Amino acid sequence: MRCAILYSYAKERAGPLKPGVNTVEEAVKTVVAPVYDRFHLVPVQLLKYADRKVGELDRHVPSNMKKVSSQARSVVSDVRRDGVSTFAKTVYSKYEPTAEQCAVSAWRKLNQLPLFPQLANAVLPKAAYCTEKYNEVIVSSAEKGYRVSAYLPLVPTEKIAKVFNGN
Numbered sequence: 001m002r003c004a005i006l007y008s009y010a011k012e013r014a015g016p017l018k019p020g021v022n023t024v025e026e027a028v029k030t031v032v033a034p035v036y037d038r039f040h041l042v043p044v045q046l047l048k049y050a051d052r053k054v055g056e057l058d059r060h061v062p063s064n065m066k067k068v069s070s071q072a073r074s075v076v077s078d079v080r081r082d083g084v085s086t087f088a089k090t091v092y093s094k095y096e097p098t099a100e101q102c103a104v105s106a107w108r109k110l111n112q113l114p115l116f117p118q119l120a121n122a123v124l125p126k127a128a129y130c131t132e133k134y135n136e137v138i139v140s141s142a143e144k145g146y147r148v149s150a151y152l153p154l155v156p157t158e159k160i161a162k163v164f165n166g167n
Contacts, residue, residue: 011025075087078090100163103163103164104163104164107164128157131155131157132157134155135154135155135157138152138154139154
């Protein structure tokens with residue numbers, strides 16, 4: 001009730017915004033009114049029954065699905081608490097070694113295919129050149145103060161070369 005009084009008070013004193021407030025209010029009423037008309041007389045007992053049925057349905061959901069759901073909630077909570085950047089760094093540091101192992105394993109398998117080593121030797125120098133140019137552009141734009149460069153990652157060419165040459 002107090003919210004309705006406060007809303008009415010604010011609406012009366014909206015000044016030049018009053019026509020816009022009225023337009024938005026009418027649009028909301030147009031959307032919400034049919035739903036309200038349909039469900040405002042639904043007895044509380046029916047709602048309680050529906051709630052129990054949803055609880056019963058929860059028992060039939062596989063535990064691994066519940067686990068995924070709780071993990072997703074945890075991820076969202078972490079992102080809200082720490083921010084996207086901190087979360088991304090955490091995920092990167094956690095999964096980078098696994099990704100490196102998978103990449104090295106895939107590279108070994110590909111090198112066993114006929115003609116792949118020759119193809120790789122032909123393509124890799126150009127790819128390395130393009131990667132170096134990309135890194136130079138990002139560093140240069142950061143030095144010039146372009147803010148977008150802060151969001152673009154550098155390709156760790158030395159680390160990639162070390163991982164693949166060492167294996």
